[in-house]
Amino acid sequence: MTLKLVSFVLCPFVQRAVITLREKQVDFSIEYIDLSAPPEWFRVISPLGKVPVLQVDGEVIFESSVIIDYLDEVFAPRLHPKDxxxxxxxxxxxxxxxxxxxxxxxxxxxxxxxxxxxxxxxxxxxxxxxxxxxxxxxxxxxxxxxxxxxxxxxxxxxxxxxxxxxxxxxxxxxxxxxxxxxxxxxxxxxxxxxxxxxxxxxxxxxxxxxxxxxxxxxxxxx
Ligand SMILES: N[C@@H](CCC(=O)N[C@@H](CS)C(=O)NCC(=O)O)C(=O)O
Structure with a gap:
């Protein structure tokens, strides 16, 4: 599985995903974009024009809370409570x-x-x-x-x-x-x-x- 995070260098919402990936020791790549002049490919893949976007084998997930939930379902250890x-x-x-x-x-x-x-x-x-x-x-x-x-x-x-x-x-x-x-x-x-x-x-x-x-x-x- 290939994971790529699209980021803006100062974004706290992206940072949530990075922390989650590091806690789970999952390999990923990260690409930083300039949000004041986002590249065309980003406009195409990001419906809200916001980072983070996580690409999983090229498939797009957006919204930090959804991204971290996904990562928690797929990679151990489980960070959300079981209850x-x-x-x-x-x-x-x-x-x-x-x-x-x-x-x-x-x-x-x-x-x-x-x-x-x-x-x-x-x-x-x-x-x-x-x-x-x-x-x-x-x-x-x-x-x-x-x-x-x-x-x-x-x-x-x-x-x-x-x-x-x-x-x-x-x-x-x-x-x-x-x-x-x-x-x-x-x-x-x-x-x-x-x-x-x-x-x-x-x-x-x-x-x-x-x-x-x-x-x-x-x-x-x-
Ligand atoms: N609710 C979103 C918020 C993400 C967000 O606001 N990202 C900012 C950067 S920190 C952004 O991409 N802003 C660009 C814009 O609003 O045009 C999430 O949790 O992922």
Whole structure:
């Protein structure tokens, strides 16, 4: 079976699939495209014009949650919970995590202070809701790592970069259970290996080019 992932170098949704493939030790190739000028072949195969796209022997799958579900069905070890109710709950929280990734992007891309403050409040409010499923043990799985971990790790990769740059939400703003979870995920080799070398700089440059209020401010203060 030949697996090819179509990616944009900074995309957190692609990163979910990369982490899953690394956890399962499955060989795959990856092709990075420029989303601001996508190649014609990508327009043809991607109905939504979005990455990730996974090509399995040339057949196309899109939407990160569908891709990771497929990978979980086909390759061991199983990362979703066996119990159908718990699995459904994890999938629901993975969907919630997709919204959080969008909130995080919106906050980083905000063009002025007022917009930033509004987007950052939404991000922090939505982030704090994670304290409940973490606190109840919903995300704890016997194997130590589950699909919900793979789906949320990209959020923490970006929070970690912003945190290193001195950005809020600081530790004080993030429920402890959430930041502890993030720290644990970032130590996982599959997560550390899920982005390109020099990712941090690419991430910063991307948002500076997009005239991000936050990143420009951080850059100016360094
Ligand atoms: N719901 C999608 C979201 C994917 C997504 O938003 N990808 C972004 C890059 S991170 C994209 O391809 N954007 C291009 C566009 O919207 O035109 C998924 O989970 O795969």
């Amino acid at each position: 159908p109710l718990k699995r459904a709950q994890h999938k629901a929280w993975i969907e919630y995590g997709s919204g959080l990734l969008m909130d995080q992007h919106a906050m980083s891309a905000a063009q002025d202070e007022a917009d930033y403050l509004q987007k950052s409040a939404v991000f922090r409010r939505n982030l704090s809701r994670l304290a409940s499923p973490i606190g109840s043990g919903l995300f704890a799985e016997k194997g130590g790592f589950s699909m919900v971990d793979a789906a949320y790790a990209p959020l923490f990769t970006r929070m970690d970069i912003l945190g290193d740059l001195g950005h809020v939400p600081s530790e004080a703003d993030v429920p402890e259970a959430v930041s502890e979870w993030g720290k644990r995920l970032l130590q996982r080799p599959s997560v550390a290996d899920s982005v390109v070398a020099g990712f941090e700089l690419e991430y910063i440059d991307y948002f500076i080019e997009k005239k991000s209020w936050l990143l420009q401010r951080i850059k100016a203060s360094r």
